[in-house]
Amino acid sequence: MRILLCILGLLFLFPSCKTPEARKPVSIKSGSFIDESINRNKQLAAKEEARIQRIINQDTSNSYITSEGGFWYFYNTKDTVSTRTPRFGDIVNFNYNVQDLNGNTIYSKKELDTITYYIDKEELFLGLREGLKLMKAGETVTFLFPSYQAYGYYGDDNKIGTNIPLKTTVTLNTITKESTKEN
Template sequence: MRTLLAILCLLFLFPSCKTPEARRPVSIKSGSFIDESINRNKQLAAREESRIQKIIDKDTANSYITSEGGFWYFYNVKDTLSTRTPKFGDIVNFNYNVKDLNGNIIYTEKELDTITYYIDKEELFLGLREGLKLMKAGETATFLFPSYQAYGYYGDDNKIGTNIPLRTTVTLHKITKESTTEN
């Protein structure tokens, strides 16, 4: 009986001495999807920037400025005396409209009403957030945003669709310095 028990123990222990083997993936994925996505986005950006450049070339009445953020703008009304632009946390009051690059109105100033915005503390699409920081109180500027500076791939879930470059005219009414409390 003891020999039978010893043999059974050896039979159970012997297979357990085998080293574990790594499981192989069912399918192997490469980075090709990401690479293709990057290439598509680069091509889209190049097409949009080319389209914006054509608009700028045709518009000889205005002098466009290229921003560091990747959009273009010109001043409809410029303040040459003031030097104060909004900084982080400042409160600005402004109106703006939104058009596509062909000039078709998407949102009017009336629809959007006057906006009170805390610089970099609230949600606003990237290009407009950066554009406001370039303006002074009393100025009006027109911005041309490629889609990656506007609402991008997702749009605004309302009137602005996927990858739509925008033209926006903004009037900055007032800049209120961020209040600081001292103890």
């Protein structure tokens, strides 16, 4: 009897020494939603950029510049003497308006008033944040932003809806250098 109990004990012991095996997932996700979303966004971006390109081609009175950030702009007033552009932490004072690509005013300069902004330290939509870094004090620039450079999918929860490309005219009034901290 003792031998039988020892044999049964050994039979139960050996399977418990087995290393744990990874379990297979119950359901397999293919990632197709993400792939579809990427394709939709690429198509939307291409459509918006083609529309902006048509506007640029029709506007023969201005010389547009393509930015590295994926938006277009031209100078209404250009400073050819100064070389100082805003850097991280600098304080800029500016006015701007917001229009759709058809020229309909969404926010006027009067409505938005004068803005004081710490470069890259406060919230501002991506395109305008990058556009300000290209400007010098006293310049006025008109920017054309595809929606992914503006308010994107979410809009501004007020007057700007989903995926709206924007046209803004910005006047950079002053640049104040970031104060250096002394110990």
